[in-house]
Amino acid sequence: MPVTRQLETDVVVVGSGPGGATVARRLAAAGRRVVVLEKGRDDQWLGSYVGALRYVDRGGLLFTEEGLNLVRAITTGGCTIIYCGTATEPPPWLKERYGIDLEGHVRETIDELHLEPLPDEVCGAPALRLLEAANELGYHWTKLRKFIDPAKCKLTCGGACMLGCRHGAKWTARDYLADAVRQGAELVTRADVRRVLHSDGVATGVSAATPDGMLEVHAGTVIVAAGGLGTPIILQRSGIDEAGVGMFVDPLVMVAGVGRERGTWYGPPMSVGTYEMIDEGVLLSNLIDPWAMHVIMTGLAAPRRLPQTLRFRHAFGIMVKIGDERRGVISVDGRISKPLSERDRSRLNRGVAVAEEILQRAGCDPRTLVVGPVRGAHPGGTARIGEVVDHDLQTRIRNLYVCDASAIPEALDLPVVLTVIALGKRLADHLLARGPRQRAAA
Numbered sequence: 001m002p003v004t005r006q007l008e009t010d011v012v013v014v015g016s017g018p019g020g021a022t023v024a025r026r027l028a029a030a031g032r033r034v035v036v037l038e039k040g041r042d043d044q045w046l047g048s049y050v051g052a053l054r055y056v057d058r059g060g061l062l063f064t065e066e067g068l069n070l071v072r073a074i075t076t077g078g079c080t081i082i083y084c085g086t087a088t089e090p091p092p093w094l095k096e097r098y099g100i101d102l103e104g105h106v107r108e109t110i111d112e113l114h115l116e117p118l119p120d121e122v123c124g125a126p127a128l129r130l131l132e133a134a135n136e137l138g139y140h141w142t143k144l145r146k147f148i149d150p151a152k153c154k155l156t157c158g159g160a161c162m163l164g165c166r167h168g169a170k171w172t173a174r175d176y177l178a179d180a181v182r183q184g185a186e187l188v189t190r191a192d193v194r195r196v197l198h199s200d201g202v203a204t205g206v207s208a209a210t211p212d213g214m215l216e217v218h219a220g221t222v223i224v225a226a227g228g229l230g231t232p233i234i235l236q237r238s239g240i241d242e243a244g245v246g247m248f249v250d251p252l253v254m255v256a257g258v259g260r261e262r263g264t265w266y267g268p269p270m271s272v273g274t275y276e277m278i279d280e281g282v283l284l285s286n287l288i289d290p291w292a293m294h295v296i297m298t299g300l301a302a303p304r305r306l307p308q309t310l311r312f313r314h315a316f317g318i319m320v321k322i323g324d325e326r327r328g329v330i331s332v333d334g335r336i337s338k339p340l341s342e343r344d345r346s347r348l349n350r351g352v353a354v355a356e357e358i359l360q361r362a363g364c365d366p367r368t369l370v371v372g373p374v375r376g377a378h379p380g381g382t383a384r385i386g387e388v389v390d391h392d393l394q395t396r397i398r399n400l401y402v403c404d405a406s407a408i409p410e411a412l413d414l415p416v417v418l419t420v421i422a423l424g425k426r427l428a429d430h431l432l433a434r435g436p437r438q439r440a441a442a
Ligand SMILES: Cc1cc2nc3c(=O)[nH]c(=O)nc-3n(C[C@H](O)[C@H](O)[C@H](O)COP(=O)(O)OP(=O)(O)OC[C@H]3O[C@@H](n4cnc5c(N)ncnc54)[C@H](O)[C@@H]3O)c2cc1C
Pocket: 014, 015, 016, 017, 018, 019, 020, 037, 038, 039, 040, 071, 072, 073, 074, 075, 076, 077, 078, 079, 080, 082, 083, 084, 085, 086, 087, 088, 162, 191, 192, 193, 194, 225, 226, 227, 228, 230, 231, 234, 270, 377, 378, 379, 403, 404, 405, 406, 414, 415, 416, 417, 418, 420
């Protein structure tokens, strides 16, 4: 396809999820000329199935070769449009094993965005019932820190947080992206970046397919932030063949049962839970799919239990998420393989046993307990620190950086966004300290 448009800038950022939006905002605020290229549209119809079908990749039907369902959003703001809004600090091993100290940037973000647990009346009685039941059994559940403004949150959304928040209660990377644009950054949507342009081992820009033809953006600094699945494909197309190997996805299952009281649909997801089993690689939290997804997932896991989905308003749910082994591979043509290991399965089983115990204590009928199919929502590790990028997130192509979950070197088994934001702020500070880069400075 011939090049129909060219742009010149200081920095080009690929992707507008939490990684891309954060770094773009900070660099634009410091006066750098920034262009952000985003593959998706700036979709506005949030919080509905019809809207989500447009921005959830393949309408939610993205599967690995082994049949594991992966969920990601292709839109401005990336996966934060559909995330649950739980904020968790990076694990200590990131500093201990890899020397990545994010403490200052994490603290800055917590203060800036007022990331706190929700008040009881916004968590909702069903979440508090699960917390109480878990603690009666001797576990240690607490309220979790959220990216949610309690003043705007409506409890009656029925889990639609994961279709996009229609009340503006949930912080998303679009908030940072809007700041970046206000500071002068140029946003180009529907720009599918194909490869990084480079010469003599130095990045000089990117080329992207757009509805109007090929766009080339020439820049002294290139930051690829297309997420755990998007980034490794761009890197491989650009000659970094070692990207895409060793992917984790933090596999998860939903465990649900029917009780007598109002169920988990009432109140935001993942507002309570426990990190006490993190050493075993297991995280538990309150969560139930929005109704239609709940029906589909119940049908896939236990078709005979489908009739009980009519009692959705009394259904309680717990998500079991685990830290998995890095066995996934994404190829340059987009094929994904992600086998689960014996250790992954035994971690899932361990979490499911605890979740079933808590659900029964909370009043669910044991005959209604259903364990949904295994899914993945946190792909990462596909451009790992120490292998594909260095300590400063730079690849072996100079002035080409990665800034998203693909740089995280091991499964977090934790919500990812606060870590990715902190990585973005750290990278921006590093680039600003290094001074301006002229285009194609070799
Ligand atoms: C249902 C769900 C619930 C979640 N809940 C939580 C939670 O509560 N807390 C938490 O911390 N995390 C949560 N996560 C995970 C979190 O949302 C992601 O880990 C995080 O958004 C990853 O950020 P990223 O910048 O790496 O990538 P993404 O958010 O995926 O952003 C990548 C961006 O790049 C764009 N892109 C891709 N390819 C290209 C290309 N070729 N050219 C141009 N642009 C491209 C995409 O459209 C996207 O906008 C959840 C995820 C899901 C799916």
